Amino acid sequence: MYCLVKFAPLFLAVAVCNGWLFGDFVGKLKELDEISLWPLPQKFQSSAVAFKLSPARFQIVQAKQSSTGPSCSILENAFRRYFEYIFGDLKKPEKSRKKVYDSDLVELQVWVTSPDPECDGFPSLQTDESYELSVDEPSAVLKAANVWGALRGLETFSQLVYEDDYGVNNINKTDISDFPRFAHRGILLDSSRHFLPLKVILANLEAMAMNKFNVFHWHIVDDHSFPYMSRTFPELSQKRKGAYHPFTHVYTPSDVKMVIEFARMRGIRVIPEFDTPGHTESWGNGQLLRPCFHSTYRSCRESNPDIQKFMVQQGFGTDYSKLESFYIQRLLDIVAATKKGYMVWQEVFDNGVKLKADTQIHVWKGRPQYQDEMAQVTAAGFNALLSTPWYLNRISYGQDWVNIYKADPQNFTGTDAQKKLVIGGEACLWGEYVDATNLTPRLWPRASAVAERLWSDKSVTDVDNAYNRLVQHRCRMVKRGIPAEPLFVGHCRQEYKGL
Amino acid sequence: MYCLVKFAPLFLAVAVCNGWLFGDFVGKLKELDEISLWPLPQKFQSSAVAFKLSPARFQIVQAKQSSTGPSCSILENAFRRYFEYIFGDLKKPEKSRKKVYDSDLVELQVWVTSPDPECDGFPSLQTDESYELSVDEPSAVLKAANVWGALRGLETFSQLVYEDDYGVNNINKTDISDFPRFAHRGILLDSSRHFLPLKVILANLEAMAMNKFNVFHWHIVDDHSFPYMSRTFPELSQKRKGAYHPFTHVYTPSDVKMVIEFARMRGIRVIPEFDTPGHTESWGNGQLLRPCFHSTYRSCRESNPDIQKFMVQQGFGTDYSKLESFYIQRLLDIVAATKKGYMVWQEVFDNGVKLKADTQIHVWKGRPQYQDEMAQVTAAGFNALLSTPWYLNRISYGQDWVNIYKADPQNFTGTDAQKKLVIGGEACLWGEYVDATNLTPRLWPRASAVAERLWSDKSVTDVDNAYNRLVQHRCRMVKRGIPAEPLFVGHCRQEYKGL
Numbered sequence: 001m002y003c004l005v006k007f008a009p010l011f012l013a014v015a016v017c018n019g020w021l022f023g024d025f026v027g028k029l030k031e032l033d034e035i036s037l038w039p040l041p042q043k044f045q046s047s048a049v050a051f052k053l054s055p056a057r058f059q060i061v062q063a064k065q066s067s068t069g070p071s072c073s074i075l076e077n078a079f080r081r082y083f084e085y086i087f088g089d090l091k092k093p094e095k096s097r098k099k100v101y102d103s104d105l106v107e108l109q110v111w112v113t114s115p116d117p118e119c120d121g122f123p124s125l126q127t128d129e130s131y132e133l134s135v136d137e138p139s140a141v142l143k144a145a146n147v148w149g150a151l152r153g154l155e156t157f158s159q160l161v162y163e164d165d166y167g168v169n170n171i172n173k174t175d176i177s178d179f180p181r182f183a184h185r186g187i188l189l190d191s192s193r194h195f196l197p198l199k200v201i202l203a204n205l206e207a208m209a210m211n212k213f214n215v216f217h218w219h220i221v222d223d224h225s226f227p228y229m230s231r232t233f234p235e236l237s238q239k240r241k242g243a244y245h246p247f248t249h250v251y252t253p254s255d256v257k258m259v260i261e262f263a264r265m266r267g268i269r270v271i272p273e274f275d276t277p278g279h280t281e282s283w284g285n286g287q288l289l290r291p292c293f294h295s296t297y298r299s300c301r302e303s304n305p306d307i308q309k310f311m312v313q314q315g316f317g318t319d320y321s322k323l324e325s326f327y328i329q330r331l332l333d334i335v336a337a338t339k340k341g342y343m344v345w346q347e348v349f350d351n352g353v354k355l356k357a358d359t360q361i362h363v364w365k366g367r368p369q370y371q372d373e374m375a376q377v378t379a380a381g382f383n384a385l386l387s388t389p390w391y392l393n394r395i396s397y398g399q400d401w402v403n404i405y406k407a408d409p410q411n412f413t414g415t416d417a418q419k420k421l422v423i424g425g426e427a428c429l430w431g432e433y434v435d436a437t438n439l440t441p442r443l444w445p446r447a448s449a450v451a452e453r454l455w456s457d458k459s460v461t462d463v464d465n466a467y468n469r470l471v472q473h474r475c476r477m478v479k480r481g482i483p484a485e486p487l488f489v490g491h492c493r494q495e496y497k498g499l
Numbered sequence: 500m501y502c503l504v505k506f507a508p509l510f511l512a513v514a515v516c517n518g519w520l521f522g523d524f525v526g527k528l529k530e531l532d533e534i535s536l537w538p539l540p541q542k543f544q545s546s547a548v549a550f551k552l553s554p555a556r557f558q559i560v561q562a563k564q565s566s567t568g569p570s571c572s573i574l575e576n577a578f579r580r581y582f583e584y585i586f587g588d589l590k591k592p593e594k595s596r597k598k599v600y601d602s603d604l605v606e607l608q609v610w611v612t613s614p615d616p617e618c619d620g621f622p623s624l625q626t627d628e629s630y631e632l633s634v635d636e637p638s639a640v641l642k643a644a645n646v647w648g649a650l651r652g653l654e655t656f657s658q659l660v661y662e663d664d665y666g667v668n669n670i671n672k673t674d675i676s677d678f679p680r681f682a683h684r685g686i687l688l689d690s691s692r693h694f695l696p697l698k699v700i701l702a703n704l705e706a707m708a709m710n711k712f713n714v715f716h717w718h719i720v721d722d723h724s725f726p727y728m729s730r731t732f733p734e735l736s737q738k739r740k741g742a743y744h745p746f747t748h749v750y751t752p753s754d755v756k757m758v759i760e761f762a763r764m765r766g767i768r769v770i771p772e773f774d775t776p777g778h779t780e781s782w783g784n785g786q787l788l789r790p791c792f793h794s795t796y797r798s799c800r801e802s803n804p805d806i807q808k809f810m811v812q813q814g815f816g817t818d819y820s821k822l823e824s825f826y827i828q829r830l831l832d833i834v835a836a837t838k839k840g841y842m843v844w845q846e847v848f849d850n851g852v853k854l855k856a857d858t859q860i861h862v863w864k865g866r867p868q869y870q871d872e873m874a875q876v877t878a879a880g881f882n883a884l885l886s887t888p889w890y891l892n893r894i895s896y897g898q899d900w901v902n903i904y905k906a907d908p909q910n911f912t913g914t915d916a917q918k919k920l921v922i923g924g925e926a927c928l929w930g931e932y933v934d935a936t937n938l939t940p941r942l943w944p945r946a947s948a949v950a951e952r953l954w955s956d957k958s959v960t961d962v963d964n965a966y967n968r969l970v971q972h973r974c975r976m977v978k979r980g981i982p983a984e985p986l987f988v989g990h991c992r993q994e995y996k997g998l
Contacts, residue, residue, distance in 0.1 A: 193988040203998050224988050244990040397893045398932070433897075436995040437982035441937035483936035483998055489692045489723050491743040496935040498997055499702050499982055 036472030130179035184424030186215030192222035193431030535971030629678035683923030685714030691721035692930030
């Protein structure tokens with residue numbers, strides 16, 4: 001009989017239930033510091049009883065009852081990844097060290113319960129990412145409906161492990177029941193203003209998984225360059241105006257496939273963005289666009305006699321917003337035919353373009369005020385995604401993660417029905433001032449603040465508590481090879497080994 | 500007969516003198532872009548005539564007339580370093596490829612003219628860093644009074660080399676006569692608020708040499724930690740309050756020696772800072788400090804009966820500024836006895852502490868206004884160093900390098916004699932928010948803006964021209980392995996290979 005307690009409001013309370021000493025746990029501040037779960041699970045209970053993990057004996061395995069099997073590579077890969085996160089890059093243990101002690105935790109059993117575990121699937125907006133984790137001797141059990149929840153639980157399990165003074169890995173008796181507050185938790189990276197080498201994109205997908213993000217919004221092309229190598233329209237990237245360089249600064253179809261698969265293995269879906277009707281200057285030399293008779297976009301379409309003729313034919317008069325509506329409608333029809341979803345930036349909604357009911361509106365304008373727009377979008381019945389307070393390319397001196405952390409996508413005046421239309425948000429790192437040299441430390445751990453806001457319960461708002469956990473979480477990312485920058489004065493047990 | 504022209508004011512003019520076509524050079528914009536000297540030399544003239552450099556044949560050698568010999572390791576090391584910067588990490592050339600073509604530049608002769616070349620010396624504030632460089636077939640000649648000027652000229656020579664469309668290294672016929680505007684051109688790094696692994700410090704010394712900086716101001720200890728392992732007072736770093744960790748977060752005597760030697764090889768002197776009387780909290784557990792009866796420094800000294808007794812003995816009454824003067828005087832006497840120079844932060848001057856005439860005052864307060872303080876310090880006859888506009892730890896969104904670039908240490912109301920007391924400045928990167936994960940891209944190329952201000956002629960102020968050169972210079976740093984961040988949208992031929 002477990003007693004699951006909502007963690008946040010009881011954090012400093014001394015609660016005793018069914019023999020679990022919450023107070024003891026709070027008393028052991030050192031271990032608490034070192035556990036430092038991020039983002040904080042929805043329901044969490046721990047005891048002072050600790051088990052030891054031996055790299056020679058401990059293993060992560062599929063439970064006998066699990067609907068997955070040995071061919072479920074998404075799990076098998078994750079097991080190896082998390083074993084290495086926990087124990088580092090160790091040599092194969094010697095066989096003689098197989099003796100098990102009473103205080104050992106010998107295995108983590110991963111139990112996928114749904115008949116279809118989705119081993120070969122892709123995560124979606126409807127994906128159930130919930131999981132339950134019970135750590136007790138001699139085995140810990142992680143239970144989830146599908147592999148996606150199992151991935152989230154593996155990350156949490158790895159965060160529960162801490163080193164004692166002898167360098168031995170310990171884990172406390174723990175019960176967790178967890179699920180995300182929002183279904184869409186994204187990071188936008190921009191590979192047009194600066195080309196981002198694959199290595200950087202993959203490292204950031206790893207960091208995203210450490211923070212339970214589940215959407216990589218890939219702003220792959222824009223006015224500045226077209227690094228996407230299209231099979232259908234290869235000239236878009238190969239002509240001089242396309243990519244910065246047609247060989248060294250492009251993503252080939254196999255690169256893109258690799259990014260999608262690397263992301264899938266971490267429960268992340270990739271949303272590629274081909275921004276249109278604006279932001280298409282780099283497409284020009286591929287001859288996809290209509291000829292332009294002026295230099296700017298708006299005057300461009302107005303100066304083209306074919307477009308003027310079309311306006312008359314359609315009865316649009318001189319109302320170019322009708323032309324835009326027509327264009328967007330046609331485009332969304334095409335996208336809908338491929339059975340893919342569609343997101344639009346808020347201008348399309350603001351400009352009064354007629355939209356399909358299931359369109360997702362991405363709110364980004366009006367920093368720092370986003371409340372009115374969120375209220376209007378949801379009042380009109382559309383799904384809303386928030387990014388306004390999370391333009392992480394914008395930097396300032398000091399601990400700016402605090403305001404990032406305080407913003408809440410449901411903090412606007414509206415009905416419960418409106419609040420339910422908020423599907424999440426995205427941290428955006430536009431590329432004007434970032435490339436491979438500085439992207440990763442600029443994004444992390446600032447994006448971690450967004451991660452907790454989108455995953456954890458809305459009551460999790462204590463900045464001091466968040467600071468203490470986030471300091472440890474960023475050191476954990478550093479230990480795992482991610483150059484996440486410091487929040488403030490201090491140190492990590494293992495400092496970053498790179499440059 | 501060479502005609503040396505001051506570069507900046509004639510940059511866009513078409514000047515013809517002694518057969519040198521300045522205009523041709525300006526016309527060849529592509530090569531100009533790729534040459535991108537940084538910081539700009541004092542006198543510079545180039546022609547459109549280009550020579551090719553073959554990695555199989557080209558060499559950097561000591562001139563026969565040079566006062567240096569094969570044992571001058573500072574030069575021999577620099578030759579290897581700059582050969583690699585120019586050609587990359589190449590295998591040994593095959594012997595058969597020794598044929599020389601007419602259009603080849605086959606060698607750079609380095610000619611040190613002073614009887615004492617200072618091969619085993621250290622740079623100082625009085626060091627002559629001037630050099631003359633003449634690139635012509637079949638040899639280029641670099642002439643300097645000592646090895647320090649030769650190092651500066653080698654950097655300039657390497658910056659003159661550019662790749663043509665075939666990837667072949669070219670260099671144009673060029674004459675340069677160069678010297679620094681200010682003698683003290685420094686970077687301050689702080690290893691107390693965050694420990695900086697040696698690797699990071701060494702990489703930044705390399706970047707400093709690429710920008711002709713000559714002082715590494717090492718703010719090695721402060722309140723937050725004492726990573727300096729003292730032979731005389733080992734407890735300062737070894738006790739728990741000292742270093743963040745007594746083994747993993749310290750600089751051993753041999754580490755410090757290595758930093759000093761690595762810097763010396765690049766013409767950089769190391770100024771270690773042990774800030775006092777404030778900023779000494781981390782010294783406490785080493786028992787060097789007087790017992791404190793209150794928690795803050797000021798109340799500390801006022802509460803200590805021994806100090807109160809001492810005040811009475813010295814006839815200071817209750818004027819603690821007299822105590823401070825006494826302390827500083829004693830300290831500077833001790834430092835003077837070691838024949839080392841001394842710098843103090845401006846507060847010591849502002850507080851009216853009596854100072855020796857040759858004290859250097861480091862101006863850092865009052866952002867963005869520094870003019871009054873510079874005027875006062877120099878009016879009082881002291882040497883002044885500027886850092887106020889160059890606190891590079893302070894960041895903001897956008898191209899903040901422009902204001903960094905525009906600040907000028909002699910931009911204050913004062914006599915010529917006062918202006919001459921300005922010995923230079925320092926770019927400071929305080930450690931609250933930086934460590935190994937983000938230090939290098941946050942410092943470069945923003946510190947490069949300071950480098951040009953302190954080296955080049957005061958007339959070199961054209962921001963557009965600087966932008967074009969700095970974009971190329973930062974790509975050069977990236978190519979050499981320094982993760983210098985981008986100024987704005989664009990790309991480098993070779994993007995950064997790390998994370």
